[in-house]
Structures are given as structure tokens and as C-alpha cells.
Amino acid sequence: MDKATLLHYVVQASYFAAAVLFILGIKRMSSPVTARSGIQWAGVGMVVATVATFFHGNILNNSGVMVNVLLMVLAIGVSTVFAWVSGKKVAMTDMPQMVALYNGMGGGSAAAIGAAALIGASTGTSHHALGKAQIALAVVGALIGSISFTGSLIAFAKLQGWMDKTFRFGGQQVVNGLFFLSALGLGAALVFELNTTVVIAFFAVSLLFGVLMTLPIGGADMPVVISLYNAFTGLAVAFEGYVQGNVALIIAGTVVGAAGTLLTRLMAKAMNRSISNVLFSNFGGGGGGSSEIAGSQKPIDAADAASLLYMAEKVIIVPGYGMAVAQAQHKIWELSQQLIKRDKTVKFAIHPVAGRMPGHMNVLLAEAGVPYDLIADMDDINPEFSTCDVAIVIGANDVVNPVAKTDKSSPIYGMPILDVVNARQVIVIKRGKGAGFAGIENALFYADNCRMLYADGQEAANRLIAELKGIDSGGGH
Amino acid sequence: MISGEIALYLFMLAAFTGHEIISRVPVILHTPLMSGSNFVHGIVLVGAMITLGEATTVTQQVIGFIGVFLGAGNAAGGYVVTERMLEMFKSSKKEGAK
Numbered sequence: 001m002d003k004a005t006l007l008h009y010v011v012q013a014s015y016f017a018a019a020v021l022f023i024l025g026i027k028r029m030s031s032p033v034t035a036r037s038g039i040q041w042a043g044v045g046m047v048v049a050t051v052a053t054f055f056h057g058n059i060l061n062n063s064g065v066m067v068n069v070l071l072m073v074l075a076i077g078v079s080t081v082f083a084w085v086s087g088k089k090v091a092m093t094d095m096p097q098m099v100a101l102y103n104g105m106g107g108g109s110a111a112a113i114g115a116a117a118l119i120g121a122s123t124g125t126s127h128h129a130l131g132k133a134q135i136a137l138a139v140v141g142a143l144i145g146s147i148s149f150t151g152s153l154i155a156f157a158k159l160q161g162w163m164d165k166t167f168r169f170g171g172q173q174v175v176n177g178l179f180f181l182s183a184l185g186l187g188a189a190l191v192f193e194l195n196t197t198v199v200i201a202f203f204a205v206s207l208l209f210g211v212l213m214t215l216p217i218g219g220a221d222m223p224v225v226i227s228l229y230n231a232f233t234g235l236a237v238a239f240e241g242y243v244q245g246n247v248a249l250i251i252a253g254t255v256v257g258a259a260g261t262l263l264t265r266l267m268a269k270a271m272n273r274s275i276s277n278v279l280f281s282n283f284g285g286g287g288g289g290s291s292e293i294a295g296s297q298k299p300i301d302a303a304d305a306a307s308l309l310y311m312a313e314k315v316i317i318v319p320g321y322g323m324a325v326a327q328a329q330h331k332i333w334e335l336s337q338q339l340i341k342r343d344k345t346v347k348f349a350i351h352p353v354a355g356r357m358p359g360h361m362n363v364l365l366a367e368a369g370v371p372y373d374l375i376a377d378m379d380d381i382n383p384e385f386s387t388c389d390v391a392i393v394i395g396a397n398d399v400v401n402p403v404a405k406t407d408k409s410s411p412i413y414g415m416p417i418l419d420v421v422n423a424r425q426v427i428v429i430k431r432g433k434g435a436g437f438a439g440i441e442n443a444l445f446y447a448d449n450c451r452m453l454y455a456d457g458q459e460a461a462n463r464l465i466a467e468l469k470g471i472d473s474g475g476g477h
Numbered sequence: 478m479i480s481g482e483i484a485l486y487l488f489m490l491a492a493f494t495g496h497e498i499i500s501r502v503p504v505i506l507h508t509p510l511m512s513g514s515n516f517v518h519g520i521v522l523v524g525a526m527i528t529l530g531e532a533t534t535v536t537q538q539v540i541g542f543i544g545v546f547l548g549a550g551n552a553a554g555g556y557v558v559t560e561r562m563l564e565m566f567k568s569s570k571k572e573g574a575k
Contacts, residue, residue: 015523022517023494029513029563030502036563039513043556046519050552053523059530068530068538075529075542076522079549087557092565098558099512102519106551109521112544116528116537125534133481149547230515233551237521238491242484244524250484251491252520258495259514263507352504359507366565377504 007055014052015248021045022252026259032372049248050076092367093324096226096357097159103230104152107145110236114142115203117243122194132191134243139187141239143206148232150210155217155225159356167215173280179209213279220321220398222356224267224278231260263358270352270378272404272415300451302460305427306467312389312425314345316381318418319361320354322395322430328457329368332394335461336370338468348374349381349391349418351399382419391423393444394457395430401442410440426450429460505566512559519552 021041028038053059054069062068083102090098117138120126130138157163186202189195217225234256241249268275309315317336323329336346348370354361365375376384385391393400400420404412420426421444428445432454444450453460502510525548529541 018520022520023498026510026513026517027498029510030498030506032503032506032566035506035509035566036560039516039556039559039563042513042517046516046552046556049520049523050526053526056527056530058527062531062533064533065530068532068541071538071542072526072529072545075545076549079546080553083550083554084557087554087561090558095508095558095562098554099515102551102554102558103515105547105554106515106518106521109525109544109548109551112540112547113521113524113528116532116540116544119540120537125537227511230511234514234518237518237524238488240521240524244527246524246527247487248520249524250487252517254488254491255495256514256518258492259499260511262496262499263511350504357508358511359504359509362505363508363562363565366562366567369567372505372566375505
């Protein structure tokens, strides 16, 4: 066997090993006990595949090998340092935008592979000619990858607070539709005849469409959007992998694409909406159609709230995005520990779409040190609200709004909610009056068993802790 | 180079695999899993490296460079944030939980 053939087998074997490690790694990530080793297995796979690629025949046989490899090392070095440092430094509350950013980079990379293949083939400077099927997949992969790239960057900018949450104008859907059709048309034209000008136009329109498509989508829909773009990048990688004849890309990309699609559908289902509804409905713009609610919101001060907690035996805490904004997760856990110390049962109830990415609240509570067996999913915890003495809602709104069950005219009608209203007593910690993201009045806040504790999340938890300690030492209130 | 039919089988089997391994995941792991799969598609780095390695014109080198840069960011960033998140998940039953 000559050296080139041997190298070829080594590289291919490395890709195979990487694919196996990825699948086993993701599998291990599906249980909390083995999860951490899962990402490490996948990490080993990535390093193996990356190192092996330096010995890939297509790279070594190129006459400009030195320059290209130097550029490669430079790009990998700079980018890895940037991503590593930013990923280490970022606060847990800012995780959604970082996931969006890194995901967008992957989409952009897949689009770049497609661009190089299409331009190379159209100018005849590529080593291998592309068949029609390869051009078609290169085009589809580049389209999806471009959308994921610019779409994720817009999602990043929104979550980072760099731009307004939503941007809408009249006839937006028509304009977006036209852009999408143009991208498809240009892409189809490329399959029939490759032309460098058309390639450039195709990419310009695709990238712009990703921006336009993401602009009108609001914050509460971000779990669906981030998850969807993750699936998009996976698929784009798989398609470009086919163009390159690279099995590692096909397998890893398809696995992520399928898993991401499933996760996206779970998210959308938890909002009782279809994925297309999330993307194209301009949800939460007015919400004006909702009916007025009789009654008033009844305030409570921290001392009274603390004595309610002091008497309670079972407390369920319902966190939402507001907790993340207030960075209150540590204080809330401190409060919970005070309650646990006084022999009370404390549980956390998490709605599937609370926060800005799938499972956002779980991550924040884990950061604060809350053990995961105290955290319950919606279906498990809902029957328990009727047996709980006090439910504390912090920074959650639409996901606890009973209107979703009672008012057919409401935009959120049919969305599964946490049945907080069934608790004996509800305390809502909230900055002030006002409707939730969807612009819908929350009937829970007007319920007879509900009291409003108007304060910033951290401050409220601090005062409750102080009052609880006060009851202990003062022997009652 | 792989033939079209083989690729089709690969797509199908890998899609089922992705569907299977994620379908029974507790909500608590949705974020790490999404972030972990986000890391896995960082394998695009390998494809981008080949694109840059094959480049013979400046245009291709520029596109390839951008691709490698973006792909490496996806892989490195995806790994760091996933590891950080998974590191935090602890059970109250275990020793050493602070």
C-alpha cells in the first residue's frame, strides 16, 4: 500500500470514528447522569476529525497546500480563541444568544462550502465538476445555511438587546414571500445553468431573506426559532456533505437536523401553534381582541407574603423569563432553602417554553444550585397545584394565564398552561402592572386567591428571606 | 465519492437515529441537548477545511477562509457552552452538591 492510500484510509477511519462518537455522545446527553461525559465524547470525535482533515488527499494534493494550510490554522486559531473565551465568559442568563450565535456561524460555514462549490463549478476552477443532483443539493444547503446564518445573527442581536424586539411593516409577509420565491427561482436557475452572477444574486437574496424572516419574530417565540435554525444548520451541513462526498458531514448533519426538527415541533406544540404560525403570524402584535377582566389586582407586602409562606407546607415556584431578566435565580434558591430548612416541601414547575430557548429555566436554576430532582415538568406538576398551599410566580405570565383555557377569543387559547390558579394561594412577583409578551391581560392576577407582590425579583426574594428570619426570631408577626 | 442511492440510505438511517435518540429526553435536558447538537454540526468545520484546502483562486481562498473561521467558532463555542451547562446539573441525592 502506498502512502497516499494509507493516509486515505486513516482519514476515512477517523471520520467514521467521529460519527460514532457523535451519536454515542448525543445519546449520553439524553440523561442527566451521563450528560457531561456525552459532550466530552462528542468533543473527542470533533478533535479526531479535525486533525485527520489536515491529511485529507484533496488538501495535500493541491499545489498551493502551504498557503491554504497556513490560512486554515490562522482561521481556526483566531476563531477558536474568540469562541472559547466568549463562551466561557458569558453569563448563564445570556446563553440563548450565544447558542444562536454559534449556530449561525455553522450555518454560514455550510453556506460558504456551497458558495465555493458553485462558484468553482461555474468558473471551471474547481477540481471536480458537479452533477445536477450535487448542484441542487449545494443550492438547497446554501439556501438553508444562509437563512440560518443571518436569521441566527438577528436572533442574537435581539436577545442581546442590540435591536428592537420586533420590526414590522405593512405587507411584510408578501415582501418576505417574494424574497423566498426569488431565492428559490435563482437556485433553480443554477441547477439548469451555472453562472457566477446568478450565484452571487442567489446568495444575496438568501442572506437577506434570513434577516427579513427573523425581524418580525418576538422574544417569547425565540425557543422555537433558535431550535428551528439549529435544525436548519444541521440539514445544510448534511447537504453540503453530500456535495463534498463527506460521510461525516452527512451523518452528523442529518442526525442534528432530525433531532432539531423534533425538538422544534415539541416547542411549537407546547405553545399550541404550528411552526409556520410562529414564523409567519406576527403573533403578539396587538392582542387587542382580548376581553376585559372584571375585578382588580390585589397587592400584598413582603411581610404578609412571608407569613403565608411560613404557614405553608407545600410551595411550588413557577419561574419565567422575568426571573432571568432580574438575575433572581440565586436569590430564589436561597429563599427556597430557607423554606426547606423549615420543613416545607418546595418544587419548581417549568413550562416547556418558559424563557428564550428550550429548557432555559432549567439551566438557570441549575446554575443557582437547584438539584434537578426538585424541578418538575408541566405534565407532572399540574395535578399537584391543587394540593399546594402557596404557588409563587416569578417573572412568568402567559404560561400561567387561565384565559388559555377559558376564553376562546384569546390569541393564546388552547396553549397548555401551568394550573397555578388551582393553588390555595398564589403570590405573583412582578415589577408592575401590565400585560405579558402577547399583550394579553392575565386573568390569574385578578383571581380571588392571587396576591401581587410588586417588586424586582431579586429584591422581593431578599425581603421575603429577611421577613422569614424575622418571624423566627420575633416569634410571630 | 458516494453514489446517490447510498447517500439516500445514509440520510434515512441518520434521520431515524436523530429522531430516536432525542425522542425520550426529559425537558430538563432540552437546552444542553440543543446546544450539544449545535456543537455536533460544528463538523461543518471539516468540510470548510477541505473547501479551503482545495482552493486554487483567491476568491475560493477567501470563501474557504470565512467558512473555516465560522465553522471553528461553531465547534469551539458550542462545546464550551454545552460543557458549562451540563457541568451544573446536579442531583440533591448525590454527595458533594453544594
